[in-house]
Amino acid sequence: MIIETPRLILRLWREADLEPFAAMSADPEVMVWLGGVLNDEGVRAYxxxxxxxxxxxGMCRMVIERRADGAFLGCCGLMPGHEQAPISPYIDIGWRLARSAWGGGYASEAAAAVLKDGFDRLGFPEIIAITAQTNRRSRAVMERIGMRHDAASDFDFPGHEEADPLRATVVYRAARS
Known part of the structure; x- marks a missing residue:
């Protein structure tokens, strides 16, 4: 399974992807909105x-590879949403990129292609993205790919303390047209 865009190839995982994924997942700035850094077992479990x-x-978070040089940039894809979220069940779109890939439009390009695949190939009527209320970068990606904030569905993520910046969660939706 491959999804191609002008600059990217989204593909299934290979063993060789574990090393750059581990390096990206050990970066506290990359992982600040994703629950913290991953150790080796967390990387393999992912x-x-x-x-x-x-x-x-028939869906997963796929590897994002830059077409020009084959560089590992991160991952993006669809997964069943968090079961503990009050909006469950839902199909979740998500991404994470190496810090060196930030600001190049790669997240938006990959996410737009994944969204299209979810509607066209997989036939989902709706795809949802969630993030911390204060995660402005991810919210901007959601908006750039045509998702709309559904403030009525926002929630406090279960299990997070009141002062935890990951607690206040926003919900973005996109519907198949």
């Missing part, structure tokens, strides 16, 4: 979840 999700559901 890849296993992606592999299992694609095998059973």
């Amino acid at each position: 890849k296993r979840r992606a592999d299992d999700a694609f095998a059973t559901l």
